Amino acid sequence: MFDVIIIGAGPAGLSAALMLGRCCRSVLVCDNGQPRNIVSHAMHGFLTCDGMVPAEFRRLGQEQLQKYTNVEIRSTTAIDARRTDDLFTVTLGDGSIHTARALLLATGLKDVTPSIEGFRRYYGAGVFSCPYCDAWEVRDQPLAVLSQRAGGEALAFQLLQWSRDIVLCTNGPHQLNSETLALLNQHNIQIYETPIARLEGSEQCFERIVFTDGSTLARAALFFQVQHVRRLELLDKLGCSLPDTYQQPIAPGIYLAGDVYRTRWVSGAVADGVELAVMINIELQKEELVRSYQTLKAFNRAI
Ligand SMILES: Cc1cc2nc3c(=O)[nH]c(=O)nc-3n(C[C@H](O)[C@H](O)[C@H](O)COP(=O)(O)OP(=O)(O)OC[C@H]3O[C@@H](n4cnc5c(N)ncnc54)[C@H](O)[C@@H]3O)c2cc1C
Known part of the structure; x- marks a missing residue:
């Protein structure tokens, strides 16, 4: 025993x-x-x-x-x-x-990671959930935030501490109210509503978002609310x-x-x-x- x-x-x-x-x-x-x-x-x-x-x-x-x-x-x-x-x-x-x-x-x-192609593959390698754990390494670089739920945009505001170049991807039509939209605008956080087709990158690291309309967006890292x-x-x-x-x-x-x-x-x-x-x-x-x-x-x- x-x-x-x-x-x-x-x-x-x-x-x-x-x-x-x-x-x-x-x-x-x-x-x-x-x-x-x-x-x-x-x-x-x-x-x-x-x-x-x-x-x-x-x-x-x-x-x-x-x-x-x-x-x-x-x-x-x-x-x-x-x-x-x-x-x-x-x-x-x-x-x-x-x-x-x-x-x-x-x-x-x-x-639990979103069921987007490439997400699981790059989780921990350019795709992160915690700014305190991983944002310093990508500070001052172009960042994306995936927000699929109400309140997800808070992470974008939080990340302003580490970079001024942030975009918010809502993976479909956003549900943001006018107050939040004004605040995002004030901080130059652009919203991407086009659904995401997949995440792409090198063998080691995430590099870009590919949208369903075929357009791509290069980012140093993508953060999401896990x-x-x-x-x-x-x-x-x-x-x-x-x-x-x-x-x-x-x-x-x-x-x-x-x-x-x-x-x-x-x-x-x-x-x-x-x-x-x-x-x-x-x-x-x-x-x-x-x-x-x-x-x-x-x-x-x-x-
Ligand atoms: C991508 C990523 C990056 C992170 N980066 C950081 C960072 O930079 N700094 C930081 O402080 N934190 C970081 N974290 C958070 C950190 O990983 C956790 O806070 C920490 O691991 C928690 O420790 P734990 O012992 O509670 O659980 P875990 O480390 O998850 O350990 C739990 C263990 O229990 C085992 N287990 C579960 N069920 C059973 C079972 N039935 N039988 C036998 N074994 C079982 C599992 O195999 C596992 O080994 C990160 C997390 C992620 C996902």
Whole structure:
């Protein structure tokens, strides 16, 4: 039996594993190799790791965990999780079944990209969703914003911080009100309503938008407002749902760290992992103290 099973070895899961390992806890970490930033060529905005390839970050994280022999990492999917009394039973894709006293889900989320040809291919390579992560590299260059939903134009205004050459592509007739149109006009943000046929570029990077009328628009990068799907399948299996307001544990013994619950950054996920590891350790310590107190009482009664 493990003290804690962590599902997901992204920044959140690995950071929790490190802290729990340092607390002398027995930990099992499992991961199926689908991190959210798998498409990204470089992560930014995390001190000491700015510009690092995300896969290298995870490799380093796993390497630094090697000396904690009380932490085991497996490359496999957690396919099922159940609660029985005070314990959790987790079934892994490699066929093994494990129990633990606490469960930390650091399963991240999936980004849903528009179904435009070339979009998935260039996501992370000139097609981005987060200005804080990727806009500095394309600052002062021609940028496009894809806005297909109400409020999507906010991203265009946000990007003015990084470039004055911005166009707004609505991929069909826009629904913008006169106030927004005036504001876009004031900032020289041109609107392109023609539907997008596909995105094109080099082997490595996005370079241009091709519209259905055959016209093209060269841009250094395209930003879009991403939609997320949290990876909560295991929570469903445990019969739990996400609370309306932030709380940890979200149910007795069940904790959530990183993007799956609240953060959207590598640094935030790392901080979340540490914070929750300490919280889990304290909860386990409390349980152990109560148990030893009960044992002591039983012992005193017996003698
Ligand atoms: C294109 C792109 C660029 C980005 N750039 C930056 C950046 O520059 N700077 C920045 O701070 N942030 C950036 N981010 C955001 C960053 O990737 C996330 O905030 C961060 O990865 C969240 O870490 P996490 O540990 O919560 O989740 P993840 O890194 O997504 O890790 C979750 C892990 O859980 C695993 N998993 C899920 N379900 C299971 C299961 N059932 N069994 C086993 N394993 C499972 C997955 O395989 C995955 O490895 C970027 C995101 C994208 C999409």
